Amino acid sequence: MKLTPEEYDGLSKQASPKSKLLQDCLWAFGVGGAICLLGEILRQSYLAKGFTLTDASTMASVTLIVISAVTTSLGWYQRLAAKAGAGTLVPITGFANSVVSPAIEFKSEGYVPGVGAKMFLIAGPVIVYGLAASAVWGVIYCFIRTL
Amino acid sequence: MxxxxxxxxxxxxxxxxxxxxxxxxxxxxxxxxxxxxxxxxxxxxxxxxxxxxxxxxxxxxxxxxxxxxxxxxxxxxxxxxxxxxxxxxxxxxxxxxxxxxxxxxxxxxxxxxxxxxxxxxxxxxxxxxxxxxxxxxxxxxxxxxxxxxxxxxxxxxxxxxxxxxxxxxxxxxxxxPQGDGPYVKAVTFGRVRDYEICDINNMGAAMAPAAAETILRYCADTGRTPADFDAVYTGDLGIVGSRLLAELLKKEGVALHNHKDCGLLLYDIDTQEVQAGGSGAGCSASVLAAHVLPMLRRKEHNRVLFLSTGALMSQITFLQGESIPGVAHLLELSSQREG
Amino acid sequence: MGFVWAFVIGGLICVVGQLLIDLTSFTPARVLVTFVVSGVVLSALGWYQPLVNLAGAGASVPLIGFGHLLAQGVMDAVESMGLLGALTGGFTAAAAGITASLVCGVIAAVSSHSHDQN
CATH class of the missing domain: 3.40.47.40 (Stage V sporulation protein AD)
Known part of the structure; x- marks a missing residue:
């Protein structure tokens, strides 16, 4: 065949069905919004119980993490995510799902090399680069303060 | 020999x-x-x-x-x-x-x-x-x-x-060596083809050039065309790869009107949420054994070409940014020993 | 109104993630890393706190909020202990979320099993 990879790239782009952008975005908006709304309801109820603002936020996050872990264990979170896309990926529940799901999956390879080692297979980079960025910011902030 | x-x-x-x-x-x-x-x-x-x-x-x-x-x-x-x-x-x-x-x-x-x-x-x-x-x-x-x-x-x-x-x-x-058929009349082992598709979620596109290459070589070697057969089955090109295969063969002057893909036969792609179709080493194998060979045995097909296509990457080569090589092997199957 | 903003802002942040996945070659893992780092940057610039004030969990629950949490934690720690705070602040602020996730992970690994998607 006398086709160049560049020409083939064009052909394959034409042949590949595109994501249904509007539908995907509506799902992401609806489900992502609903998870955040649940978070806000939890936060407000913890505030009403007398938690401080920071603690109420933390408690709301922890509650969402637990809900995510339970639904992940039951296989429900994956089923919702197959439709919701970023709507279940971006909230903290998605982070919890990304920790809990490899823990469950790699149990068959043992608790140390499987569960322990592979738990942060997906979430690891988030923690690594998040904390690295925060450390950089900490140094900059420290410098700014001395000005 | x-x-x-x-x-x-x-x-x-x-x-x-x-x-x-x-x-x-x-x-x-x-x-x-x-x-x-x-x-x-x-x-x-x-x-x-x-x-x-x-x-x-x-x-x-x-x-x-x-x-x-x-x-x-x-x-x-x-x-x-x-x-x-x-x-x-x-x-x-x-x-x-x-x-x-x-x-x-x-x-x-x-x-x-x-x-x-x-x-x-x-x-x-x-x-x-x-x-x-x-x-x-x-x-x-x-x-x-x-x-x-x-x-x-x-x-x-x-x-x-x-x-x-x-x-x-x-x-x-x-x-x-002997039996009541179906018969394997000819085999064309494929050559690896890589048209620099890197998307691991688009294997059909990665494999279609290999399938086209093998079909073209078979046609050149035997003087036959896909039209000489009741059907040309490919294994696992899916929607994307099937479109591309037809397109690639058209560019080479070979018409492909009797093409069926195992990945599209195994599932109902409209209702079963399999996206572009089925794949896997078991996909073309089970469609061959459950569908293609029984049709040859019942003489509903007389002669078919059957190709299985493979994407030969690994998780490591993918992460290292390598493109995905494809290969396709062809079997000419017939319900009759002669002819 | 707080609930409406939580839904709308949270939903919109997720839509940004979806657009990145659909329109660019971003993998989900890359989206998450981008979101966390952007959260740190936006928070450092002082642009994210107003959104948190407006939308509450709508801004703190998405992963950008996690970045914001890290950045704020680092600032608090630097205030109280100087440069060393740059190393301790992030993890301290994120401790509850990370520990809760990994404890849940261990419990789930013990009590649950892999589920077929078919």
Whole structure:
């Protein structure tokens, strides 16, 4: 065949069905919004119980993490995510799902090399680069303060 | 040996070997698909009664091998060689199946192309007089493939529309030098083709050039065209790869109107949420054994071309940014020994 | 109104993630890393706190909020202990979320099993 990879790239782009952008975005908006709304309801109820603002936020996050872990264990979170896309990926529940799901999956390879080692297979980079960025910011902030 | 003919890449058998028996076993989704009634055995649970997905795949293969041998009235000790493979790292599903089957075993890896590779080699062994009974056995398991190639099964991710669904299925063929058919008339082993597709979720696009290449070489070697056949089956190109195959052949002046893809036959792509179609070493294997070979046996097809296509990347090469090489092996199958 | 803003802002942040996945070659893992790092940057620039004030959990639950949490934690720690705070602040602020996730992970691994998607 006398086709160049560049020409083939064009052909394959034409042949590949595109994501249904509007539908995907509506799902992401609806489900992502609903998870955040649940978070806000939890936060407000913890505030009403007398938690401080920071603690109420933390408690709301922890509650969402637990809900995510339970639904992940039951296989429900994956089923919702197959439709919701970023709507279940971006909230903290998605982070919890990304920790809990490899823990469950790699149990068959043992608790140390499987569960322990592979738990942060997906979430690891988030923690690594998040904390690295925060450390950089900490140094900059420290410098700014001395000005 | 001298009576066999090889022209170019195509081996034509003067005494075409026969696929005397075949069997297909599928899992849950396969049992809800359009070919369900044609499978020999279907399971509701993809665990197949095992604890891990890897063991489940071996169990699936074992079911397939056992029932095919039974259909062929053939004892394991009568098998001179088993050629087989799967998608697991180091081909372990097949190797672990063969721990308990006392038959010489040669493991193959051709990703989703393994079935045509295995049957093609089996035909060569039997036609060449090196073996009297050769079994070709391949499988894939959605869950085993998913946890190895993609993400944990309970991880929430949306599939892209070009992604393909790994079939939980196994197919087996018993090849002998003589028999009542269907017959393997010719084999064209494919060359690796890479048109720099890097998207692991678009395997159809990565494999289509290899399929086109093999078909073109077969046509050049034999002077035939796809129109000379009742159907041209490809294994696992899916929607995207099927479109591209037709496009690529059109550019070379070859019309392809009788094309069917195993990945699109195995599932109802409108309702079963498999995105661009099925894939996996078990996909073309089970469609061959459940659908194509029975049609040849019932003489509903007289002559077909059957290609299995494989994407030969690994998780490591993908992460290193390498593009995805494809390969396609072709079998010319016929309901009649002569002609 | 707080609930409405939580839904709308949270939903919109998720839509940004979806657009990145659909329109660019971003993998989900890359989206998450981008979001966390952007959260740190936006928070450092002082642009994210107003959104948190407006939308509450709508801004703190998405992963950008996790970045914001890290950045704020680092600032608090630097205030109280100087440069060393750059190393301790992030993890301290994120401790509850990370520990809760991994404890849940261990419990789930013990009590649950892999689920077929078929």
């Amino acid at each position: 001298s009576t066999q003919q090889r022209t170019g890449d195509t081996i034509r058998f003067s005494e075409p070997p026969s696929i005397v028996e075949f069997g297909a076993v599928g899992g849950k989704k396969e049992g809800q698909g359009p070919l369900a009634a044609q499978f020999d055995l279907l399971f509701e649970e993809n665990t197949f009664g095992e604890e891990t997905w890897e063991k489940a795949e071996s169990r699936l293969q074992r079911h397939c091998l056992d029932l095919t041998l039974k259909k062929a009235h053939c004892k394991p000790e009568q098998v001179n060689l088993l050629l087989g493979g799967d998608l697991q790292n180091q081909c372990t599903a097949t190797a672990y199946t063969m721990r308990n089957v006392d038959v010489p075993f040669a493991g193959l890896y051709g990703a989703c192309s393994t079935m045509a590779e295995a049957v093609g080699l089996a035909a060569c062994f039997t036609a060449g007089g090196f073996a009297d009974t050769v079994a070709a056995l391949t499988s894939s398991h959605f869950c085993a493939a998913e946890r190895q190639f993609r993400t944990p099964l309970t991880y929430g991710a949306k599939r892209t529309p070009t992604a393909q669904w790994t079939a939980t299925a196994s197919g087996c063929c018993i090849v002998k």
